Amino acid sequence: xxxxxxxxxxxxxxxxxxxxxxxxxxxxxxxxxxxxxxxxxxxxxxxxxxxxxxxxxxxxxxxxxxxxxxxxxxxxxxxxxxxxxxxxxxxxxxxxxxxxxxxxxxxxxxxxxxxxxxxxxxxxxxxxxxxxxxxxxxxxxxxxxxxxxxxxxxxxxxxxxxxxxxxxxxxxxxxxxxxxxxxxxxxxxxxxxxxxxxxxxxxxxxxxxxxxxxxxxxxx
Amino acid sequence: xxxxxxxxxxxxxxxxxxxxxxxxxxxxxxxxxxxxxxxxxxxxxxxxxxxxxxxxxxxxxxxxxxxxxxxxxxxxxxxxxxxxxxxxxxxxxxxxxxxxxxxxxxxxxxxxxxxxxxxxxxxxxxxxxxxxxxxxxxxxxxxxxxxxxxxxxxxxxxxxxxxxxxxxxxxxxxxxxxxxxxxxxxxxxxxxxxxxxxxxxxxxxxxxxxxxxxxxxxxxxxxxxxxxxxxxxx
Ligand SMILES: [Zn+2]
Numbered sequence: 329x330x331x332x333x334x335x336x337x338x339x340x341x342x343x344x345x346x347x348x349x350x351x352x353x354x355x356x357x358x359x360x361x362x363x364x365x366x367x368x369x370x371x372x373x374x375x376x377x378x379x380x381x382x383x384x385x386x387x388x389x390x391x392x393x394x395x396x397x398x399x400x401x402x403x404x405x406x407x408x409x410x411x412x413x414x415x416x417x418x419x420x421x422x423x424x425x426x427x428x429x430x431x432x433x434x435x436x437x438x439x440x441x442x443x444x445x446x447x448x449x450x451x452x453x454x455x456x457x458x459x460x461x462x463x464x465x466x467x468x469x470x471x472x473x474x475x476x477x478x479x480x481x482x483x484x485x486x487x488x489x490x491x492x493x494x495x496x497x498x499x500x501x502x503x504x505x506x507x508x509x510x511x512x513x514x515x516x517x518x519x520x521x522x523x524x525x526x527x528x529x530x531x532x533x534x535x536x537x538x539x540x541x542x543x544x545x546x547x548x
Numbered sequence: 549x550x551x552x553x554x555x556x557x558x559x560x561x562x563x564x565x566x567x568x569x570x571x572x573x574x575x576x577x578x579x580x581x582x583x584x585x586x587x588x589x590x591x592x593x594x595x596x597x598x599x600x601x602x603x604x605x606x607x608x609x610x611x612x613x614x615x616x617x618x619x620x621x622x623x624x625x626x627x628x629x630x631x632x633x634x635x636x637x638x639x640x641x642x643x644x645x646x647x648x649x650x651x652x653x654x655x656x657x658x659x660x661x662x663x664x665x666x667x668x669x670x671x672x673x674x675x676x677x678x679x680x681x682x683x684x685x686x687x688x689x690x691x692x693x694x695x696x697x698x699x700x701x702x703x704x705x706x707x708x709x710x711x712x713x714x715x716x717x718x719x720x721x722x723x724x725x726x727x728x729x730x731x732x733x734x735x736x737x738x739x740x741x742x743x744x745x746x747x748x749x750x751x752x753x754x755x756x757x758x759x760x761x762x763x764x765x766x767x768x769x770x771x772x773x774x775x776x777x778x779x780x781x782x
Contacts, residue, residue: 337771338764345743346681346693354694361696364706371670376774377681378673379724380743382603386631387638390648394626397652398619401659425702427694456691501704 331363333502335483340366344373351460354428354453355483355503355527361425362501423488428525431455432464436488436523441466448474453525460529467491467522473514480529482506484514489522491515498524603628604721607672614662625672626655633680639744642688650687654680671721720778727777735770738763 335343335356342348343356360367422435429435431453441449447468455462464487467473473491483505484491490499493512498504506512516522607628613621630651637647657679665675685693696703728736741752753760 337768341742341767341771344681346685347742350691350694357694357696361700361703364704367696367706371674372775372778373771374678375671375674375721375724376728376739376771377743378671378675378677379721379728380740381629381632381636381677381680382673383725383728384632384635384639384744387635387644387647389630389634389651393630393648393652394623397626397655397659400652400656420701422700422702426697426700429700429702431694 331359331365331499331501333496333498333504334363334366335359335503336505337369339505340369341373344370344377349460350457351455351462351527352481352483354431354455354462355485355525358425358428358487358525359485359501359503361427423523425487428453428487431462436464436466439464444474447471460527462525462527465522465524465526467516467524469516469520469522470518471516473516473522473524480507482529483525483527485525487523487525489520490517491522491524492517604671604673604725608667611658611662611665611672611675612667614659615665616663617659622659625658625676629673629676630655633676636680636744637684639740640684642684646688650680650684653683653687657683673721723778724774727774730777731770731773735766735773738766739770742767 339348339352339356343353348356360370419435422429424432424435432439432451439451441451444450444465448471449466451464453462453464465473467489469489483503484498485503486498486500488500490497491514492498493514495504495506495512497517498514607625610621610625614625633651633654634644634647637650638644642650654676658676661679665672682693685691698705728739731739737756738752741755750760750763753763756763
């Protein structure tokens with residue numbers, strides 16, 4: 329279960345700098361939960377950020393800022409950590425790592441999947457980011473992954489099973505970065521359903537999977 | 549949202565100053581030297597005259613003391629970092645008032661969480677950078693920043709060697725600083741824009757007037773050079 333497909337360094341840099349929108353960050357963070365190697369890169373990039381902060385020429389702060397801070401540290405505070413409920417970890421080996429599991433409210437067995445046609449299922453994932461769409465896909469073993477038309481970047485993170493396309497085979501933890509220039513026809517591997525997180529920068533418009541299946545897949 | 553911020557700071561921090569950026573004197577050998585007497589930051593005395601390694605070490609020590617609720621240490625951390633965090637946040641197009649609010653929230657968080665700071669894992673500046681970044685996302689974007697949870701049973705822990713050779717330790721800070729000082733102007737410029745202006749790469753390309761592909765290759769090269777300098781195999 330070695331991960332062989334990692335997010336590009338640019339994506340990690342944007343995640344570290346805080347400029348990556350929530351939905352993309354969800355895919356990156358979930359990959360990080362499974363990938364010590366990329367976590368190390370993230371640590372390095374954070375150290376670079378720390379050096380940049382240290383190196384900046386300081387801008388004087390208001391005279392009363394320190395007192396306000398001390399007052400605030402003395403005030404009672406409610407721990408306003410997150411509004412999202414913490415998901416029950418469903419058993420000792422959940423398929424969905426954090427932070428993804430909390431976004432869905434539980435592990436794969438507890439989800440109310442929606443049918444997508446021909447055995448495929450999907451589940452939209454609510455985030456605070458309206459410009460992108462995240463969903464969980466479950467593709468029956470051996471079937472094509474429903475691809476779709478979109479104008480830009482697409483991240484696919486495999487959580488269970490595997491899929492293959494012209495660019496390689498993707499198993500648990502592998503992250504595929506694709507854009508419209510890649511004409512890939514992913515297909516779930518035999519043996520096990522493929523569950524993956526798919527993030528796109530536009531609302532997903534799946535072509536009717538039924539229509540796709542009876543037509544040649546080229547050019548849709 | 550940040551590109552709409554039109555204030556004097558955003559102007560001085562815009563694309564024109566890339567290259568000879570007076571705010572970056574610490575890295576720019578031929579730039580104006582920061583004069584502690586004019587910075588108007590009182591307790592900078594403790595740290596301005598020492599080398600980066602010493603600063604990093606003493607900041608780590610101070611942060612550990614903050615973890616024990618040491619108010620003097622907290623004041624020293626504030627004196628060093630608050631004006632820098634303010635500059636950092638203003639570089640991202642945040643107004644001075646808003647920047648101070650985020651600085652305040654960051655400092656409060658530092659006070660409350662410093663007992664979790666582990667100097668063996670991260671330099672003080674690294675730890676504080678991550679808190680400030682998260683507070684900025686909280687404050688300005690009102691959105692979540694998804695992060696892995698190392699206590700999650702699905703989390704794959706670091707293999708031992710990785711954990712011990714993490715470069716983000718305080719004692720490696722000087723090495724990292726030296727590596728960054730050695731970058732070319734071009735490479736440093738793209739890094740600054742990526743971290744400080746929350747710019748997407750196409751916007752960096754616009755700001756610098758260079759093709760997107762060049763931005764990407766400069767970022768890649770900058771990070772590669774840093775890696776090779778800090779003795780990390782690619
Ligand atoms: Zn990875």
